[in-house]
Amino acid sequence: MSLAHDDTFLPQDHDYRSLKAFQKAECIYDVTFFFAHTFLQKGDRTIDQMVQAARSGKQNLAEGNIDGIASREMEIKLTTVNRASLHELLLDYEDYLRVRGLQHWGPTDPRYQQTAAFCRAHLDSAIYREKIQERSDETIANIAITLIHQCDALIIGLIEWYKRDFKENGGIKEEMYRARKDWQRRNGFSGGELGGRGGSRGHGGRSGSCGQGGHSGSCGQGGHSGQGGQIPAPWRDPSLPTPPTMPTKPTKPTPPTTPTPPTKPTPPTTPHTPHKPH
Numbered sequence: 001m002s003l004a005h006d007d008t009f010l011p012q013d014h015d016y017r018s019l020k021a022f023q024k025a026e027c028i029y030d031v032t033f034f035f036a037h038t039f040l041q042k043g044d045r046t047i048d049q050m051v052q053a054a055r056s057g058k059q060n061l062a063e064g065n066i067d068g069i070a071s072r073e074m075e076i077k078l079t080t081v082n083r084a085s086l087h088e089l090l091l092d093y094e095d096y097l098r099v100r101g102l103q104h105w106g107p108t109d110p111r112y113q114q115t116a117a118f119c120r121a122h123l124d125s126a127i128y129r130e131k132i133q134e135r136s137d138e139t140i141a142n143i144a145i146t147l148i149h150q151c152d153a154l155i156i157g158l159i160e161w162y163k164r165d166f167k168e169n170g171g172i173k174e175e176m177y178r179a180r181k182d183w184q185r186r187n188g189f190s191g192g193e194l195g196g197r198g199g200s201r202g203h204g205g206r207s208g209s210c211g212q213g214g215h216s217g218s219c220g221q222g223g224h225s226g227q228g229g230q231i232p233a234p235w236r237d238p239s240l241p242t243p244p245t246m247p248t249k250p251t252k253p254t255p256p257t258t259p260t261p262p263t264k265p266t267p268p269t270t271p272h273t274p275h276k277p278h
Contacts, residue, residue: 016062016065020154021061021158022061023123023125024123024150026058027119027122027124028058028151029051029057030125030128030129031143031147032050032051032144033054034129035132035137035141036050039140049088049092053085053086054086054089056081056082056085057089058082060078060081061082064078072162072165072166076163076166079155082155083152083156083159086148086152087148087152089144089148093141097138097141097142102137102141103138105142105145111139119143119146120150
């Protein structure tokens with residue numbers, strides 16, 4: 001069965017790798033993987049926790065973007081989970097600096113301003129893997145913190161876009177309905193031919209044959225298949241044989257009626273004897 005491809009209905013071309021938030025999250029993961037395995041002691045549970053939080057901050061963006069093809073709700077949910085993972089990682093970096101007496105660069109610190117400008121301009125994780133090889137733990141932690149804040153701002157903007165798009169265009173159910181109505185319009189079908197949900201020869205009954213409009217039969221006015229139960233020409237594969245028409249069930253003969261027995265005649269009444277005169 002050949003159907004024309006409609007790239008406006010459930011488009012499969014979602015490319016999460018093109019999202020700046022995803023590219024930034026990949027940089028965070030690579031920096032964190034190096035940092036955790038270089039500056040934390042072997043056996044420290046924080047290594048796995050930081051790496052997993054960084055991984056979740058990247059993977060949920062990809063999963064949410066693909067799930068968004070069929071579910072805007074799941075797309076927003078997973079993208080929000082992504083934010084939560086990155087904030088968990090942010091606290092780990094801040095804790096590392098605080099408990100070791102290292103400096104957390106503030107917005108007015110020239111080092112922060114230089115780092116923020118560099119991170120805004122570079123989204124290729126290979127650059128960070130190269131640069132951090134000769135940096136101290138304090139510098140790498142501050143680079144990671146800067147990346148996390150920038151990624152968080154991008155994710156917030158992404159969620160706002162998802163919300164606005166949902167309000168303007170609705171979810172998957174509305175998209176499916178619009179696609180179906182548009183397909184009918186473009187292929188010249190009226191409501192009578194594709195309107196109901198299929199009654200057997202009918203106008204309205206739920207599923208009986210020759211009913212008045214049922215849910216799934218053939219020959220229906222308002223039925224989904226209409227036209228004598230056969231799929232309309234644009235839906236039918238011309239290489240397949242036309243299905244045979246179901247034979248009509250013969251009508252049961254009416255049994256003969258039992259003859260009514262004759263009515264018994266009413267016996268004559270006895271004549272009244274007149275009284276003798278005195």
